[in-house]
Amino acid sequence: MVHWPKSVNIKEVGPRDGLQNIQALVSTEGKINWINKLSHTGLSYIEITSFVHPKWIPALADSLEVAKRIERVDGVTYAALVPNQQGLEKAIEANIDEVSVFISASETHNQKNINKSIDDTYPILKEVVSDALSSNKSVRGYVSTVFACPYEGEISISKVMKTCEKLFEMGVNEVSLGDTIGVATPKQVEEVLSILLKYYSTDKIAMHFHNTRGTALANVTASLMTGITKFDSSIGGLGGCPYAPGASGNLATDDLLYMLDGMNIETNVSKNKIHDAALYIQDVIGEPLFSYDSKISRKTLG
Amino acid sequence: MVHWPKSVNIKEVGPRDGLQNIQALVSTEGKINWINKLSHTGLSYIEITSFVHPKWIPALADSLEVAKRIERVDGVTYAALVPNQQGLEKAIEANIDEVSVFISASETHNQKNINKSIDDTYPILKEVVSDALSSNKSVRGYVSTVFACPYEGEISISKVMKTCEKLFEMGVNEVSLGDTIGVATPKQVEEVLSILLKYYSTDKIAMHFHNTRGTALANVTASLMTGITKFDSSIGGLGGCPYAPGASGNLATDDLLYMLDGMNIETNVSKNKIHDAALYIQDVIGEPLFSYDSKISRKTLG
DSSP: OOOOOSBOEEEEOIIIIIGGGSSSOOOHHHHHHHHHHHHTTTOSEEEEEEOSOTTTOGGGTTHHHHHHHSOOOTTOEEEEEOOSHHHHHHHHHTTOSEEEEEEESSHHHHHHHHSSOHHHHHHHHHHHHHHHHHTTOEEEEEEESSSEETTTEEOOHHHHHHHHHHHHHHTOSEEEEEOTTSOOOHHHHHHHHHHHTTTSOGGGEEEEOBOTTSOHHHHHHHHHHTTOOEEEEBGGGTTOOSSSTTOOOBOBHHHHHHHHHHTTOBOOOOHHHHHHHHHHHHHHHTSOOSOHHHHHHHHHTO | OOOOOSBOEEEEOIIIIIGGGSSSOOOHHHHHHHHHHHHTTTOSEEEEEEOSOTTTOGGGTTHHHHHHHSOOOTTOEEEEEOOSHHHHHHHHHTTOSEEEEEEESSHHHHHHHHSSOHHHHHHHHHHHHHHHHHTTOEEEEEEESSSEETTTEEOOHHHHHHHHHHHHHHTOSEEEEEOTTSOOOHHHHHHHHHHHTTTSOGGGEEEEOBOTTSOHHHHHHHHHHTTOOEEEEBGGGTTOOSSSTTOOOBOBHHHHHHHHHHTTOBOOOOHHHHHHHHHHHHHHHTSOOSOHHHHHHHHHTO
16 A cells, blocks of 8 residues: 655745736736635635746746735745745845745756756856845755656756756755646656655655646655645646646646645645635636636636 | 556447437448548547437438448457347347447446336346357447436445446456546546456456546546556547537547657557547538547648
8 A cells, every 4th residue: 555645835936927828917916805715715825926027927926915914824824935035035135034046957948938048057047046035045956857858858867966966055944846747647756756756855855747638636645645745836727838738847836736735745735725715716817717626616616 | 657558449439428418310320431431540540330220310310321331451350339148149140259248337427318227227237238248249338427426426435446347247348437427536446446457457448538628638647557458438539418519529540649649559540540530520411520630620721
């Protein structure tokens, strides 16, 4: 029998990874109200925004105002994505608890994503991480294209290992391994994690799955088997329309929660409150969400 | 490390479980053309129809004509659902290779589904199974509501065990365990299978998952871990609109195949040919399919 973990830490990334990837623009008030709802669901971690230049992500141009005006609930870590020193300054100004830096395991993807080679990215991240730690922020490192790259295809485990090593050397508290294009399958997840977990403990690693091909919860299952207890997800599956209407991107928090509840794995998150927060943002954006839970509920609730 | 199975037998149920559960009516020619396409995908098992009274499932009223007129490809087992002696006679007339009988692990669901108690159902099935075996047909037994019943809630493993025991006593060659309302989670699947597999070998058991809550491939993953190698699925996820447009019912063959291919688990099924057969039935019914594969492809192919 598998020794399933007793508890899991769900890391909500909807306000950042969700909103930056949908067409609909959400007002500052809408974002603040929504994040405040999320703060009362039992979630202990919410990535609320990204301090990137508005030129790149206009949807999050009000990041500083949102970060300053949301309610801060005890026990919740409020995090934000930070690409560089300018972003870090804003994160510090907004009194963010944790900052996230990001890099790709694939040279081509990193180049296309931030217009720099991997080797040229490390020094920038190193400075951000160092300054963030000096300012008493915890730091998370996102590694994208861990399982495959849209340009290079399969990514070797050694590239992933090297990226993790570099990030941990800088002092990040955990890394989040991203299946950026949603191609991973459970055996691959098990293989990558079984190697990584020889070097790092489970509390150092989070998994960030996309449900593009319907395999996200299968990959969570494989991760749970290896002892992983931290998962990124986006409420309602928000943020995923990479291919066509109805196709899903981010793993949906509500569907992840359904599965974990069914497995008696403790999350401290209220299914009903997550459901309400999902319906709220669905109303705001005016489009159906991607999660199974939200589809079932629409019908059940009439 | 998990010992994943080396190969899996995909049992296509779309022409029966798919067509009986959608609004669109497909012409006899459409069914025959579609099944003929499926016969050339590498699938070794296709459940082509149900010999129930047309009063109950008008969509399959042409079952005898379809069964008689399809091409029979070597190496493919052509199966049909049979509720009683009248159905079995038609199955024999149509020279079906395998017949499937069905019963529920839940008293209330069985009563609502076939208007009989479980105890009153056994003698009917016993006669059908016996006569089918005498006619050199192999027999499969479907057990529905294995993980939960829409009326009774959770179903005890002992009820599932008893139902399986009864079916195997009758002489069925395998049972297919159905998560009829799509509520199962991987831990529950592992628990049920770890008990069943103490009594029956893996070749006696197939799993039939619905993706209502997005957990079907996660449940396949848990099943694979226990050594299960037979899975029912429906091409394109056809047959599932139990709650709302866009909500999924049957596990989609194309998505299952994507995952198994990614895990290097052999199926002998061609992804491209399954894809073509999915697009064919999508055109026939004139509605988008539910599978992730079909959504990605619609966009990718323009």
